[in-house]
Amino acid sequence: MDVLQGLLHGFAIALQPGNLLFCFVGVLLGTIVGVMPGLGPPATIAMLLPLTFLMQPATAMIMLAGIYYGAKYGGSTTSILLNVPGESASVVTCLDGYQMARKGRAGAALGIAAIASFVAGTVGVIGLMLIAPPLARLALAFSSPEYFGLMALGLAMVVLLAGRSLVKALLAMLVGLWLAGVGTDLFTSVSRFTFGQLELLSGIDFVVVAIGVFAIGEVLANIEAAEEGRILPVPKGLRNLLPTLRDLRDCRFAFLNGSVVGFLVGVLPGAGSTIASFVSYGIEKAVSRRREQFGTGVVEGVAAPEGANNAETGGALVPLLTLGIPGSGTTAILLAALVLWGFKPGPLFLSDNPSLFWSLVASMYIGNVMLLVLNLPLVPLFAQVLRAPAYVLYPVIVGVSIVGVYSVSTSLFDVALLAGFGLLGYVMRKLDFPTAPLILGLVLGGAMERALRQSLMMSGGHLSILVTRPIAAAMLCLALLVLAVPLFARLNTWRLQAMEEEK
Amino acid sequence: MKSVAIVLAALCALAAGEASAFKPTRTVEVVVHTGPGGGSDLLARAVATMIEKEHLLPVRMQVVNKTGGGGAVAAAYLAEKAGDPNTIGFFTGVWLTNPLVTEKAKVTLRDLTPIARLVLEPALIAVKADSPYRTLADFIAAAKQKPGELKQSGGSITSRDNVVRQLLQQATGARWAFISFPGGGERLAALLGGHVQMMVIEPEEAGEHIRAGNLRVLAQINDTRLARFPEVPTLKEAGFDVPNVPQVRGVVAPPKIPAENVAYWEDVFRRLTRTASWKKFLQDNQFEDGYQNAADLAKFYDEFSARMRGILKEAGIKTVR
Numbered sequence: 077m078d079v080l081q082g083l084l085h086g087f088a089i090a091l092q093p094g095n096l097l098f099c100f101v102g103v104l105l106g107t108i109v110g111v112m113p114g115l116g117p118p119a120t121i122a123m124l125l126p127l128t129f130l131m132q133p134a135t136a137m138i139m140l141a142g143i144y145y146g147a148k149y150g151g152s153t154t155s156i157l158l159n160v161p162g163e164s165a166s167v168v169t170c171l172d173g174y175q176m177a178r179k180g181r182a183g184a185a186l187g188i189a190a191i192a193s194f195v196a197g198t199v200g201v202i203g204l205m206l207i208a209p210p211l212a213r214l215a216l217a218f219s220s221p222e223y224f225g226l227m228a229l230g231l232a233m234v235v236l237l238a239g240r241s242l243v244k245a246l247l248a249m250l251v252g253l254w255l256a257g258v259g260t261d262l263f264t265s266v267s268r269f270t271f272g273q274l275e276l277l278s279g280i281d282f283v284v285v286a287i288g289v290f291a292i293g294e295v296l297a298n299i300e301a302a303e304e305g306r307i308l309p310v311p312k313g314l315r316n317l318l319p320t321l322r323d324l325r326d327c328r329f330a331f332l333n334g335s336v337v338g339f340l341v342g343v344l345p346g347a348g349s350t351i352a353s354f355v356s357y358g359i360e361k362a363v364s365r366r367r368e369q370f371g372t373g374v375v376e377g378v379a380a381p382e383g384a385n386n387a388e389t390g391g392a393l394v395p396l397l398t399l400g401i402p403g404s405g406t407t408a409i410l411l412a413a414l415v416l417w418g419f420k421p422g423p424l425f426l427s428d429n430p431s432l433f434w435s436l437v438a439s440m441y442i443g444n445v446m447l448l449v450l451n452l453p454l455v456p457l458f459a460q461v462l463r464a465p466a467y468v469l470y471p472v473i474v475g476v477s478i479v480g481v482y483s484v485s486t487s488l489f490d491v492a493l494l495a496g497f498g499l500l501g502y503v504m505r506k507l508d509f510p511t512a513p514l515i516l517g518l519v520l521g522g523a524m525e526r527a528l529r530q531s532l533m534m535s536g537g538h539l540s541i542l543v544t545r546p547i548a549a550a551m552l553c554l555a556l557l558v559l560a561v562p563l564f565a566r567l568n569t570w571r572l573q574a575m576e577e578e579k
Numbered sequence: 580m581k582s583v584a585i586v587l588a589a590l591c592a593l594a595a596g597e598a599s600a601f602k603p604t605r606t607v608e609v610v611v612h613t614g615p616g617g618g619s620d621l622l623a624r625a626v627a628t629m630i631e632k633e634h635l636l637p638v639r640m641q642v643v644n645k646t647g648g649g650g651a652v653a654a655a656y657l658a659e660k661a662g663d664p665n666t667i668g669f670f671t672g673v674w675l676t677n678p679l680v681t682e683k684a685k686v687t688l689r690d691l692t693p694i695a696r697l698v699l700e701p702a703l704i705a706v707k708a709d710s711p712y713r714t715l716a717d718f719i720a721a722a723k724q725k726p727g728e729l730k731q732s733g734g735s736i737t738s739r740d741n742v743v744r745q746l747l748q749q750a751t752g753a754r755w756a757f758i759s760f761p762g763g764g765e766r767l768a769a770l771l772g773g774h775v776q777m778m779v780i781e782p783e784e785a786g787e788h789i790r791a792g793n794l795r796v797l798a799q800i801n802d803t804r805l806a807r808f809p810e811v812p813t814l815k816e817a818g819f820d821v822p823n824v825p826q827v828r829g830v831v832a833p834p835k836i837p838a839e840n841v842a843y844w845e846d847v848f849r850r851l852t853r854t855a856s857w858k859k860f861l862q863d864n865q866f867e868d869g870y871q872n873a874a875d876l877a878k879f880y881d882e883f884s885a886r887m888r889g890i891l892k893e894a895g896i897k898t899v900r
Contacts, residue, residue, distance in 0.1 A: 122615035122642070126628050216772035220758075260648045260681070262735055263759050267648070267683045274655050277683060278647020345768050399771070400787060401764040408616030408764070415783075416625070422787025486643075526761070533758045534774065536727055 079205065086434030090442055095135050095435070102139035103443045106146020107450060113154055113162040113287060113480035117147040118405040125413055133417040134432050138439040140413060144406050145197055145389040145440065148349070149447045152189040152382050157182055157461055158473050160291040160480070164282050165349035165385040167515050168357045170290055171237070172370065172377025179373050183317030183459040188327060188375050189382040190451040191319065192334055194444055196383030199335035200342070200390025201440040204397075209426070212398040215343045220530035221541050223346045225551025227524035230351045232555035233358030234513040237371070242562070245513045248504065252517020255280055256525070263529060275489040282519055283484055287477045288494045289511045293501020295470050317456040319375065327379040333359050334383020341384070342391020345403035346527075349388040350519050353381035362561060390440070397433060399423055601839045603665045607640045610668035612653035614646050622698070622828055623669045629856045635847050638665075649677035649735060651684035658686040660833040664840050667694065672827045675880060676737040676887045682899045692836055693876040695848040696829035698861065699869035701801035702739065703808070705780050705794045707770060715797040715817045718777060722753035729755040730775040732766040736896060739826050740779040742887070743800060745894040746821040770794075782808065782865040800824065805865055822886065827869060829876060845873050 089095060109120045121140050128136035151166040156173035169189065176185040203211075218226075234249045258269040259279030270276040334356045341352035360380040361370045370377050395401040400421035402408040414421045419429060426433050464472070481494045504511055535541035543549045609627060611619040620642060627640035645653040650673050660666045670688055678684040704715060712718040722729045733740030741757050748754060758775060760766045763784065769775045771793060780794075782805055788794040798817045799808055814821055830848055832841065851857055852870045861868055871879060888898050 118615040119644075122620070122624065125624060126631075129628070216768055219769055219772055219774035260651075262761055264736060267681065270683060272683065274648075274652065274683070274685070278652050345764055395764070395768070399768075400784075401768050401771075402616070402762070403764060405614055405616060408614075408762070412616050412621050420787045423791035423793055424787055526759075530758050530760070533756055534730060536756070 082430060082434040083205070083438060085431060086436070086438030089134055089431065089435035090138065090438035094132075095138055095439065096442070098131070098135050098139040099142050099439050099443050100446055102142020103146035103149075103447050103450065106143040106148075107150040107447065109143065110147035110150020110162060111153045112150075113160050113283070113476065115480075115483050116163060116405075117144050118409050120147075121406065121409045121413070125409070125416065128413065128417070133414075133419065134435045136413070136417065137410075137432060137436050138443075140410060141393075141436060141440065142443050144410070145386065145443065146447055148197070148386045148389060149190060149193045149451055151385065152193075152378070153186065153458055154476070156185045156189065156378070157458060158291060158476065159294045160473065160477060161286045161515075162480070163349075164286070164515075164519050165353045165381070165388075167286055167290075167350070167512065167519070168237075168353045168381040169378055169385075171357070171512055172373050172375075174294075175371065175373030176375070176378065177462060181373065182462055183455050184319045184323055184375065185373075185378050186455040186458055187317075187319040187452060188323055188379050190448060190455065191324070192327065192331055192379040192383035193386040193451075194448040195331045196335040196338055196385075196387035197389065197444045197447070198441065200339045200387035201437060201444070202390075203339045203387075204390040204393055204440075205437045208394045208398050211343050212394050215345065215395055216399075217547065218344050218346065220527045220534060221545050221548040222551065223344075224524060224527035224531055224542060225548040225555070226341075226344070226347060226351065227520045227527060229551050229555040229558065230354050230358075230520050231516065231524070232558040233354050234516055236358045236361045236558065236561075237354075237510065237512045237516070240508070244507075244509045248509050248511065249513035249517040252514040252519075253521040253524075255285065255514075255518045256521025262526060273489075275487060279522070280493065280518070281481075281484060281490065282515070284481050284490050284493050285497050285518055286515050287481060288497025289501035289504070289514060291473055291477045292494065292498025293505055293511065295473050296498060296502040297505045298466070299470065317459050318452070323375045326375050329363070330356075330360050330376040330379035331383055334380045334385075335387045338384030338387030339391040342388035342403075343394045344391075345395045345401050346523070348404055349385050349392075352384040352388045354516060356380040356384035358558065362558065393436075396421070397425060400425065601664060601837070601843045603636065603638050605665050606638055607636065608660075608666045609640050609642045610645055610653050610657055610666065611642060612644075612646060612650040612671075612674070614644050617646075618826075619669045619671055619828065620644060625860060626669075626697075626851065629854065629860065630847070630851060632856060633851065633854050635850055648684060649681065649737060650674040651677060651681060651686070654684070654686040654688065654691065657691055657831065657833050661835045663833050664836060666833055667844060668831050668833075670829055670831050672739065672883065672887075673735075673737060675884050676742075676891075679884065679888055679891060679898045679900050680737060680896060687900070688831065688880055690834055692832040692834060692841060693873045693880070694830040694832050694841065694844045695852075695873065696827060696869050696871035696876045696879060697848065697852065698828045699825035699867040700781060700828070701799060701805055701825060701865065701867060702743075702779050703782055703785050703796045703811070704743075704777065704798045704800065705770070705785055705789075705796050706777050707773060708792050708795050710776060710795065712776075712797065713795075715812075715814075715819065718797060719747070719751050719753045719819075722755040723751070726754040727756055729777065731755060731757050731777045731779070732760055732769040732775040733757055733779060734761070734766075735759055737887075737891070739824050741894075742824050742890055743779055743821075745890055746824070747819060749893055750819055750821050783863075801867070807865060825867070825869070827879075827883070829869070829871070841873060 151162045152169045154160040154162050155166040155169040156177050159170050159174040161167045161170050173185045260267050260277050337356040338352045341347045357380050360376050392403050392407050396407045402411045481490050531541050609623045611623045613619045623642045630636050645656045657668045674688045678687040706712050770778045796811045798814050799811050891898050
């Protein structure tokens with residue numbers, strides 16, 4: 077079936093009233109799940125799975141996929157408004173998104189997040205539609221050494237996330253890497269840094285650290301300065317609550333960057349949306365003309381990672397649908413759903429079930445439009461949250477944080493950890509340590525350690541495997557280059573200064 | 580004649596009702612040690628759906644994911660629920676093997692109440708279709724020629740994949756590397772990408788890749804040949820006399836629950852394994868019926884643990900229990 081014919085066939089199915097309805101149900105549920113920190117798409121889809129046995133497989137797939145990409149839209153909301161990242165992929169969104177909210181531009185940040193999500197989400201679907209099979213074969217060229225290179229590149233981006241002091245950023249990152257080491261080691265089943273605590277055997281959940289360090293830390297730091305009744309200014313009038321034309325112009329490159337990076341990283345089964353969001357933020361900052369303003373609330377700093385996060389969905393469906401290989405928790409449960417409905421996911425899935433594939437693709441175009449229409453009007457509504465006085469808003473943030481953490485693990489130990497990391501976040505703010513590198517170290521640390529040790533097992537202990545494989549070597553070179561960028565910039569400043577002085 | 584049958588059936592129902600006066604009163608919590616989409620999670624959700632369809636429980640079942648520590652976290656959670664009649668858990672062989680090497684795994688399967696063993700999962704030894712190895716003997720010979728150079732992708736070192744490797748290595752003297760990947764998808768991707776040469780794979784997962792000509796099966800890890808792989812030799816038939824290591828799955832309850840509750844749960848799962856939906860489920864997934872009642876399951880623990888301890892010790896892995 078060629079693309080146009082397939083797509084028309086897909087739309088014919090996806091536009092049936094029942095399918096439209098469940099597409100809407102899916103994206104609506106997704107948005108809600110995304111907005112609430114804690115409860116994620118895998119758990120939601122797993123809970124709804126029994127219901128889908130009563131549906132046509134195409135309808136069910138349309139709904140479940142809607143939850144998956146719908147959640148990506150909602151994820152940015154609490155990051156921007158409350159500095160509470162709902163999932164690991166929206167940690168970077170906090171950096172500039174929350175700063176925009178503090179400047180009274182919460183509406184613009186939320187709006188641009190929705191628009192970037194729409195643009196990149198759509199590009200992701202186009203990619204899935206046009207180049208899925210060849211791309212999936214290409215993704216198989218990636219194995220542990222290549223993933224190590226990719227993670228190293230991600231960590232090198234810390235330099236770009238750093239505030240004034242690179243040393244402090246690197247220290248924070250190292251603490252994050254150490255936290256990633258807590259728990260049972262996959263390779264030897266040895267427990268590390270668990271201090272006899274059973275709860276630590278499964279490691280420290282990223283959600284606990286991110287919410288503690290970002291949200292609780294922020295609340296603690298703000299209580300000191302909160303004599304005034306209202307913390308964040310919210311401008312009056314609908315027009316001031318949406319992104320301006322200038323914002324859109326500033327984001328032109330970010331839309332493209334987020335779409336392409338998100339999709340490509342998504343195709344790799346071992347990478348995921350977190351690394352996609354960090355890498356696209358890094359690229360955005362590296363090429364930006366106002367690099368030094370990143371982290372103070374620039375609109376591209378929201379658009380790039382939010383876009384990447386959404387384009388990743390289309391990418392992640394590529395190995396799932398063309399090879400039957402899931403790359404994340406959500407795609408694993410989608411795979412399980414396909415099996416339970418009686419399909420055989422694998423390399424022949426697309427040619428055996430073209431109409432399911434095309435109706436899913438078509439529904440994703442429709443779903444992305446629905447999400448934009450659903451989310452843009454919500455922007456002014458959400459922005460009103462910030463009108464609440466501090467004595468209301470701060471307890472709400474703390475409450476949302478605790479519920480979010482508890483809902484993931486139903487463990488009070490994690491709530492105690494949350495308090496501990498909240499204090500850590502407060503101290504880091506006081507001492508001017510950037511917090512994002514800590515989170516990045518934690519999120520990438522586990523995967524990076526695994527990739528390195530797998531590489532060494534493959535090579536019989538020789539580090540050379542990391543540089544003799546072309547893709548891995550290229551990634552590592554790129555990482556070095558990223559590390560060198562600020563160095564060159566500094567050299568250039570010195571040179572200019574020297575020239576000034578000579579004059 | 581008909582009325583006699585009805586009376587008999589009613590009497591049986593009455594007897595069964597008396598044997599277990601206990602009935603769960605609220606939603607039953609089903610504890611699994613994998614995240615959504617993992618093996619135990621999927622089995623638990625499938626069982627919950629079948630039990631609902633066959634009306635075997637008066638209440639609903641809700642799956643609770645307690646991941647981490649190779650089952651240790653889930654086992655400890657069940658131990659905390661001591662005496663709770665509305666909680667059960669799904670275990671796998673890892674729950675038995677992992678405490679053998681993990682000192683901190685304080686709760687072992689033996690501390691929980693056995694209910695039933697449900698399935699045994701066979702597996703296949705597969706290579707990429709363009710691989711030079713046509714038989715398992717070819718692979719072993721190549722591994723002998725270049726010790727440590729060939730690679731196998733799999734789960735953790737206490738997983739069935741590695742146990743099979745250890746057994747084959749001990750029996751033949753060949754040596755190859757074992758590379759751990761946490762997710763099944765990554766293991767398969769490593770094989771298809773040519774980064775490793777062999778993997779132990781579940782028949783259902785391999786099926787479509789075999790049909791598409793991506794994979795070739797060298798041997799099956801099962802006592803008899805699977806219906807859908809009639810031409811593939813078992814390990815024994817391929818000339819390797821190593822013990823069969825099935826992946827085992829079953830049901831346990833928290834410690835210290837009354838005997839009538841044990842009898843109730845035993846009865847629910849015995850009845851489940853006799854339904855048509857269960858038989859179809861086994862067939863669809865190419866699982867073997869591994870049903871054992873509580874008493875036999877307790878005996879199985881000892882036998883399985885002893886065997887695993889021996890295998891791990893010989894492999895040079897330190898055991899703590």
